[in-house]
Every structure is written in C-alpha cells, then in structure tokens.
Amino acid sequence: MVKFLPLKQAVAENLNDGDSVAFEGFTHLIPTAAAHEAIRQGFRDLTLIRMTPDLIYDQMIGMGMAKKIIFSYVGNPGVGLLRRARDSIENGFPRAIEVEEHSHAGMANAYEAGAAGLPCAVFRGYRGAGLAAVNPNIKSVTCPFTGEVLAAVPSIRPDVTFIHAQKADKKGNVLVEGIIGIQKEAVLAAKRAVVTVEEVVDNFDDLHPNLTVLPRWTIAAISVVPGGSHPSYAHGYYARDNAAYLEWDEIAADREKFQAWMQANVFEKNAGDFAGRVEHLRKAA
C-alpha cells in the first residue's frame, strides 16, 4: 500500500546498491529531486535505465554511481553532448561503465513489454542500423503468420522506478498530464515505484475520465516535492529551465567544476530547495 513519505525516507526504503533503476520522464517531469536524493545517499553499482539520460544521469555517472547504463539518446536535448557520460565512456572516468544502447522505439517497446508482463518486445525496428551489431540484446524473430523478420529486445523490468508527476490525491492516486512520455509504462514495469509530486489535492473528482491516473496500489511511496523536476518542468506548474540546460554544458565539461557544482547544489541542499528554483519559471496563471 502506498505511503506518503519524506523523499529521503522514500529513496532509502526503495533503492539499494546494485539495483536496476529507472528515473523516467521524457524531457518533461524528470525526477531530479529523487535523483539528487539518491546521489546524496551515495548508492553504488546501479544499472541506470532511461531513454534520455539527461542531466540526472550525467550527474550520477559523474559521481561514479553507475556500473551500467541502458539508454537510447545520451545527449543534452537541444544543447549537445552529456560530458560526464562521455568522460566515463571515452576515458573510464571516474569509472568505466557498461553501455547497452537502443533506439527510442526499442526502449519504448521494451518498457511497454515490461508493463505488460512479457519477456520481450517485438517491433519493426533497427533495420540496417549499426546498433543491432553492437548490442547483443537486439535480436530478431520471424512472424509465424507472415514470415516478416522483426526486431526483438528484452523487456525492461527495473527493480525500482522513480517518476515525478503533477499531483496525488489524499489516497495516493497519481495524475500525470502533458507530455506523458513513458511514465505509466516505467511504473508498471517496475517491482516498486516511487513518485514525487508537485502537490496533494483532496480528490480527483473533477478530472476528465481518460486522464493518465496511476492507481495508488501501483505505487510504493509518494513524496511531495514542489519544483522536484527542475530544470525539467511540470506542465501546468512551471516551464523548462532551458537556460540551465545550456549552463550545464559548461559545468559538466570540467571535472572540478562539476564536483564543485555537485557539492554546492546537491550535497549541501535538500529536497526542500527545489521549490525556490522554479519560482521564476512559474507562469502567471
């Protein structure tokens, strides 16, 4: 049954060294506060799963927390490269990581298969693409009806998934709206799910009936962290901090500058600091 917990406790109770973990959110609703809490608690040997590793995995890889990364786009969206991830892949700094690379279609299908309780996903993909030759987890199956050769990848079943969402009701049901990305699939594919939310409301009685609501019994823990997605965004609450994404390019380019930034902005801060970071990004409603 879902518990409302302080973020520190929610992370401590659900994440362990060596876990496979997905912090999902496709550009929108990236669970930055949860990732920063995981960094403060210093987990090791994680298998990090995310379609677009983004800043949070650049930070976790830069802190040496990952032994493996499963992804489909290791860039800073619209800006360029993820420089801590690059340093790890190119130079083994601060440690070498194992890389399992897919396409977006491959990852999306694999999460969906995980949510559906299937062992693998089947789709029309990777045709002529070099990834099939370097990733042994990309295989093919032949359709028994038509003979068409299709791509197959193992489903994604993380030990734990973290997402950020707009709101929970008092019972712990969770609403996700806007660019819903892969949130629902990532939660349902995981053994346990932790959700940070912008706010808690009395009930969801006034919601449109087809909105994406994750029933409370699909979630292990909920933490209320306003601004918890910054510098990503929460549709209806605050905008994406595009300037912060541009700034990250410079911070992550230098090992010492990165460490100093992590010290000042992660280790010496806590989940309560996120609300202040989005003040200037809140739209006048």
Place this chain on the structure above:
Amino acid sequence: MSDNPGFTPNEMMTIAASRALRNDDVCFVGIGAPSAACNVARLTHAPDITLIYESGTIGTAPDVLPLSIGDGELCETAVTTVAVPEMFRYWLQGGRISIGFLGAAQLDKFGNINTTVIGDYLHPKTRLPGGGGAPEIATSSKEIYITMAQSKRGMVEKIDFFTSFGHGEGGDHRKRLGIDTAGPTLLITDLAIWKPDPVTKEFTVVSLHPGVTRQQVQESCGWVVKFAEALDETPAPSELELTTLRDLQARTKAAHEGTGKAKAA
C-alpha cells in the same frame, strides 16, 4: 557568392528545406535545422502541415522553436499528445508519417547517417548522443529529408557508424533488407539541393543556391560530388520567407535566454 546577397547560407538552407514540405504532409521533426525548416513551412505556405515531435506531440504549432523535443509549448499547441510507445508504434511504425526530417553529424553520399560515435563504437574518440528516434524514423517514414550545413568533417566518404540507414551501399540495398519505404529523397545543405540518382541512389546536386559555385560545393564535401546535367539555381528567399524565419529565431532566442535572465535577477 556576391558580397551581400541579403541572406546567409544557413537562412537559404532552412528556407529551401521549408519549401520541400507540403500542406498535407505529416512530418516527424528532428530537432535543430529540421525544426526551423518545418516551422517556417507551417508559417508560410503550409499552414495545415502536421508536425510531430518524438515526445508524442501530434499536430503541434509552437510560437518559438523548442530547445528540446519535449518543450512544454509543443504539448500546449498540439492537436493531441500521446505516450511515447504509442508515438513509435501506432504513428511511426504504423506508416502514418509522410516525411521524416533528420539532421546529421556525419552523412555519406547514400544518405546513411551517423550521430552515434566518431571512431570505434567500443572505444570511441567522441561519444555523440546516439540515434534517439532516428533508426526507426529512417525506415518507417514514407520518405526522408535530410538537412545539414556542408563540411568535410560532416559529409564523408565512409561514416563511422550506421545510426540510421539511408540507401546503404546504394542501388536496391533497402529492398534487399526488406525495407519498403523510399528512404532519403532529398538533401538540403547551405550550398545546394541534392537528390538521389534514381539507380545508384547517390546524392547528386540538382540545384545550387544563388551565387554558389560547383567548386564551393566540392570543397566542403568529403566525397567526389556528382552534379546533374541540368543544374538549377535555387530561388533566393522571398521577403516573407526571410522575415518569417528571422522573427521565429528572434522569438526563440528571447524565450530561451529569458529563463536565465530571470534567474540572475
């Protein structure tokens, strides 16, 4: 090229690319140069074009160019926003995209694209972001348009990694792999418009932008360039096209810097 033609090579590239899009196209938009071209098309001759970004936003009409494929405005202005698995399964794999519009870090003459690594995959000299949606966009869209600024580093004889498949080794290579979509049918650079040879599938220059010479095209390209016998000159940007593009870029710049300024305040 004349000293001051009144527009930059990049502006010519974006505008030439925008002209290739039709009002009834359903276009899967890559970020960067393709995004600018697609939105110029929408704001000029193709107001009803359906623009789709891989974040699941279908029929979007942003006022400023998004920095990422998942900026909030894409969702706010979209006809509908779907989950990412649905995006790739029903809409792309389902065969509903007429044009996939891609950029490239490295491109070869057969329209194969590398955005994954420079050097060896396991020990890369430079680890680039990778494919994202591109591997399946390249094979499931009915046609592929590519746009990039020319350089010897970018347009190479042999790419380091096949992120997304164009015409492979040329000829009927797509067919041999069981891929029944057309693949790259158009390449728009800052200097020229290129189309694949109907048989060999090698990109061939069919139109030079105003003031551009054959020599300039060759000097900024890593393979021996083929030119069509009847070479056109790309019409210069119209006043409306230029104003539309510049206004869009000015709005975009102001919007993306805005959050930073407010932060400093």
